[in-house]
Amino acid sequence: xxxxxxxxxxxxxxxxxVSLLFTGCGAGNTAPAQTAxxxxxxxxxxxxxxxxxxDTETAMSGGKADTVTVGIxxxxxxxxxxxxxxxxxxxxxxxxxxxxxxxxNGKAYGVLAKNWExxxxxxxxxxxxxxxxxxxGNPLTAKDIVFSFESAIATKNYGKLSxxxxxxxxxxxHVEFRFNKALEIGEFENVMLECAIVTQAAxxxxxxxxxxxxxxxxxxxxESYIPGSExxxxxxxxxxxxxxxxxxxxxxxxxxxxxxxxxxxxxxxxVALQTGAVHISNGVPDxxxxxxxxxxxxxxxxxxxxxxxxxxxxxxxxxxxxSVFLDxxxxxxxxxYAIDKEGINLGAFNGNGKAVKDFANAxxxxxxxxxxxxxxxxxxVEKAKEYLAKSKYNGETLRLEYINSxxxxxxxxxxxxxxxxxGVKSELIGYDQMMGQQEQYNADGFDVxxxxxxxxxxxxxxxxxxxxxRDYRQLTGGTANFVVDEKLDELMQxxxxxxxxxxxxxxxxxxxxxxxxxxxxxxxxxxxIVHSNKIANVALDIRKQILPGACSYTQ
Amino acid sequence: xxxxxxxxxxxxxxxxxxxxxxxxxIMYFCPGDPAAAILGNSATPAAIAEKRIExxxxxxxxxxxxxxxSQVFLHFDLGxxxxxxxxxxxxxxxxxxxxxxxxxxxxxxxxxIGTPLGITAAVHQNGAADRICMVIALAGVSIxxxxxxxxxxxLFAVRLGWLPPYGVGGIQYFILPCIxxxxxxxxxxxxxxxxxxxxxxxxxxxxxxxxxxLAERDILYKHALPNALIPIITVVGNGMGMMLGGTVxxxxxxxxxxxxxxxxxxxxxxxxxxxxxxVLFLGALFSLIMLxxxxxxxxVDPRIKAQYEGQQKSWRRRRTND
Numbered sequence: 001x002x003x004x005x006x007x008x009x010x011x012x013x014x015x016x017x018v019s020l021l022f023t024g025c026g027a028g029n030t031a032p033a034q035t036a037x038x039x040x041x042x043x044x045x046x047x048x049x050x051x052x053x054x055d056t057e058t059a060m061s062g063g064k065a066d067t068v069t070v071g072i073x074x075x076x077x078x079x080x081x082x083x084x085x086x087x088x089x090x091x092x093x094x095x096x097x098x099x100x101x102x103x104x105n106g107k108a109y110g111v112l113a114k115n116w117e118x119x120x121x122x123x124x125x126x127x128x129x130x131x132x133x134x135x136x137g138n139p140l141t142a143k144d145i146v147f148s149f150e151s152a153i154a155t156k157n158y159g160k161l162s163x164x165x166x167x168x169x170x171x172x173x174h175v176e177f178r179f180n181k182a183l184e185i186g187e188f189e190n191v192m193l194e195c196a197i198v199t200q201a202a203x204x205x206x207x208x209x210x211x212x213x214x215x216x217x218x219x220x221x222x223e224s225y226i227p228g229s230e231x232x233x234x235x236x237x238x239x240x241x242x243x244x245x246x247x248x249x250x251x252x253x254x255x256x257x258x259x260x261x262x263x264x265x266x267x268x269x270x271v272a273l274q275t276g277a278v279h280i281s282n283g284v285p286d287x288x289x290x291x292x293x294x295x296x297x298x299x300x301x302x303x304x305x306x307x308x309x310x311x312x313x314x315x316x317x318x319x320x321x322x323s324v325f326l327d328x329x330x331x332x333x334x335x336x337y338a339i340d341k342e343g344i345n346l347g348a349f350n351g352n353g354k355a356v357k358d359f360a361n362a363x364x365x366x367x368x369x370x371x372x373x374x375x376x377x378x379x380x381v382e383k384a385k386e387y388l389a390k391s392k393y394n395g396e397t398l399r400l401e402y403i404n405s406x407x408x409x410x411x412x413x414x415x416x417x418x419x420x421x422x423g424v425k426s427e428l429i430g431y432d433q434m435m436g437q438q439e440q441y442n443a444d445g446f447d448v449x450x451x452x453x454x455x456x457x458x459x460x461x462x463x464x465x466x467x468x469x470r471d472y473r474q475l476t477g478g479t480a481n482f483v484v485d486e487k488l489d490e491l492m493q494x495x496x497x498x499x500x501x502x503x504x505x506x507x508x509x510x511x512x513x514x515x516x517x518x519x520x521x522x523x524x525x526x527x528x529i530v531h532s533n534k535i536a537n538v539a540l541d542i543r544k545q546i547l548p549g550a551c552s553y554t555q
Numbered sequence: 556x557x558x559x560x561x562x563x564x565x566x567x568x569x570x571x572x573x574x575x576x577x578x579x580x581i582m583y584f585c586p587g588d589p590a591a592a593i594l595g596n597s598a599t600p601a602a603i604a605e606k607r608i609e610x611x612x613x614x615x616x617x618x619x620x621x622x623x624x625s626q627v628f629l630h631f632d633l634g635x636x637x638x639x640x641x642x643x644x645x646x647x648x649x650x651x652x653x654x655x656x657x658x659x660x661x662x663x664x665x666x667x668i669g670t671p672l673g674i675t676a677a678v679h680q681n682g683a684a685d686r687i688c689m690v691i692a693l694a695g696v697s698i699x700x701x702x703x704x705x706x707x708x709x710l711f712a713v714r715l716g717w718l719p720p721y722g723v724g725g726i727q728y729f730i731l732p733c734i735x736x737x738x739x740x741x742x743x744x745x746x747x748x749x750x751x752x753x754x755x756x757x758x759x760x761x762x763x764x765x766x767x768x769l770a771e772r773d774i775l776y777k778h779a780l781p782n783a784l785i786p787i788i789t790v791v792g793n794g795m796g797m798m799l800g801g802t803v804x805x806x807x808x809x810x811x812x813x814x815x816x817x818x819x820x821x822x823x824x825x826x827x828x829x830x831x832x833x834v835l836f837l838g839a840l841f842s843l844i845m846l847x848x849x850x851x852x853x854x855v856d857p858r859i860k861a862q863y864e865g866q867q868k869s870w871r872r873r874r875t876n877d
Binding site for chain 2: 074075077078080083084085086156157158159162208209211226227228229230261262263264265267268271272274275277431432433434435437438439441453455465471472474475476
């Protein structure tokens with residue numbers, strides 16, 4: 001009996017020792033997270049200075065590193081120049097391909113295009129450099145530009161290219177773009193930014209339409225691709241643009257080898273940075289960010305960069321004829337005034353985001369800074385209650401729809417809490433990305449939509465994503481959220497038209513939208529990027545993706 | 556025996572047809588639009604509608620279903636991925652070695668560790684060894700695979716630095732995923748072996764063998780174990796199928812580009828051909844494994860072999876009488 005008991009005791013002791021070992025591991029990782037909010041915020045200014053959209057001067061100032069490993073959350077799947085968009089593909093796109101132009105801090109610069117001009121409302125002439133060649137040495141001429149655009153259009157993967165009527169090579173280095181309508185503000189630039197350019201020779205030589213063997217004109221050539229695991233791109237040392245003053249953010253090549261490591265589980269991004277397997281990642285879970293920040297347990301050798309996202313969390317009311325909001329302006333205002341945008345910024349983003357004062361955020365070049373001091377449904381519970389009392393609301397539960405992501409869910413929960421504060425009941429309906437994209441046009445599916453949207457150029461183009469009825473009329477009868485309002489349409493078109501675009505038309509649209517309260521911006525979230533100290537300056541593209549080639553590196 | 560195998564193989568056709576119809580129907584009615592996924596968030600409804608037409612997604616259910624069935628069963632083509640523009644079959648075959656490696660190693664671990672654990676527990680029923688084995692088995696069935704995986708990563712990759720935390724490469728990359736994935740299987744195997752062995756070692760012929768003075772080792776391995784094997788083989792077969800199809804979590808945690816990750820990513824993107832092809836492929840593989848299990852039954856237990864052959868003979872007799 002004693003013998004049996006001692007065996008049992010020994011087994012228990014062994015299992016306890018194993019448990020302690022595991023508990024020790026867990027505790028080591030979780031404790032510092034409690035101090036997360038302050039630490040992230042304290043470090044913010046220095047990191048802000050070290051991050052931003054690719055900037056030629058700062059990025060070129062560092063040394064050229066041998067290799068950098070970037071953690072990405074999804075496999076690129078297909079690296080062909082004109083395949084469908086995906087999260088993994090976006091991450092490697094600018095390393096592999098170049099476009100006619102690029103955009104830095106809202107301004108367009110030529111990459112392959114030397115210059116361009118509008119010859120009539122529907123026609124543009126573009127001149128390309130006469131010494132371009134791809135990463136395999138094939139010369140690139142106007143015919144290749146035509147081939148690239150025609151191939152991209154044929155895939156029907158790029159809605160923005162549907163405005164193109166024809167692309168013609170007028171000589172070896174001049175291309176004429178004819179459009180089927182007079183282009184609106186930013187539209188030409190967006191067309192030029194939409195199509196990756198390759199040489200016809202390289203494309204035809206590829207056995208798989210460049211799905212695994214992409215050859216662009218960038219400084220990097222993909223050397224190996226293990227689907228679902230990694231992509232390795234190497235600097236060919238033979239980049240076509242030899243004039244460094246003309247090399248812009250997306251084309252900078254400060255590192256000899258870039259390895260994109262596919263890590264689908266976000267907590268493994270933490271481990272990868274911790275063990276040095278990865279040098280930079282934007283996939284670290286928010287709860288782990290503080291561990292890499294000053295004072296955090298993995299801060300040695302690492303840093304956290306915080307930058308504002310170009311996307312805005314906004315609220316859109318369902319304005320269909322079956323919606324409670326259609327004839328109830330007071331209810332719309334009541335909900336708007338009940339939201340503490342700063343509170344959401346603090347609660348959801350540790351204060352690293354920014355409360356917004358328009359349907360879009362302040363990062364656009366045409367944003368009117370005077371709006372910052374205006375009353376934009378500023379948090380006022382009493383006012384909200386007054387509007388609610390005047391409204392036709394009679395206690396029904398409103399359905400708040402959002403697309404599932406950790407942050408969207410927190411923002412949605414906070415909206416729900418703020419609305420319950422004034423006595424409005426709401427239920428949350430979270431969908432995955434695909435379902436959400438479909439359900440946002442289902443007039444019977446929701447009452448309020450929390451949407452994350454943004455553009456990379458002008459504020460009017462973010463507005464367009466919801467308020468341009470021409471894009472949605474067939475499906476919704478009005479704007480994306482079913483608004484049928486002729487004046488809104490007129491103002492939107494005036495703000496988008498090249499002839500009338502300007503401060504006045506922008507102001508008029510902003511004011512009208514604030515007055516009608518069909519929807520409003522709430523908060524602009526941050527993007528957290530954790531990187532090793534090997535990287536002195538993090539560069540991002542217009543979509544806020546890491547540009548490893550344009551980062552600057554310590555010697 | 557061969558006729559039995561051929562008959563079973565023929566039975567796989569309606570099974571696979573059923574799987575194809577069910578998975579196609581589920582994907583057809585599943586909300587979400589692959590055209591919208593390809594075009595991205597800023598696509599207008601008009602652009603999405605045009606893309607849907609180009610992809611043939613606007614056609615009626617029956618037309619698409621019949622097209623799919625004829626493509627798969629008449630042309631043996633699982634289709635082309637919407638996103639990768641690559642044949643689904645080649646995508647699966649590229650990823651199969653990763654999944655198969657994990658599944659086979661896990662299976663070996665399950666057999667090599669689970670079976671001895673179960674035998675030990677049965678032989679020492681109610682003793683300390685039995686309790687320890689059953690505590691391990693209980694832990695195995697209770698601990699979620701993803702949690703164990705993360706604990707193993709923290710210990711062996713982060714703390715000790717002995718093994719890589721994720722990715723693919725040499726065999727060292729498979730150690731942690733296989734341990735995490737096999738633990739539950741080892742536990743089930745141990746529990747099943749224990750229960751089968753307990754049933755057998757109480758049998759009269761084992762008592763007789765003991766009375767004859769045979770060595771305990773011979774009694775266990777020559778008389779008891781072969782007779783306890785049938786349920787154990789069933790668990791192994793089911794386990795193999797489960798491991799082939801169920802490596803999704805482990806592949807995601809360890810970023811292993813196997814079939815599980817391929818299919819999960821396709822579900823998120825609504826890449827219908829990949830999802831349907833993946834499910835159909837795993838269905839066929841599972842059917843083959845079950846057939847293999849039945850064949851092994853016949854070799855392990857002559858009574859079952861006789862039964863299979865008896866069925867053939869009675870069938871032949873009926874044909875002759877007719």
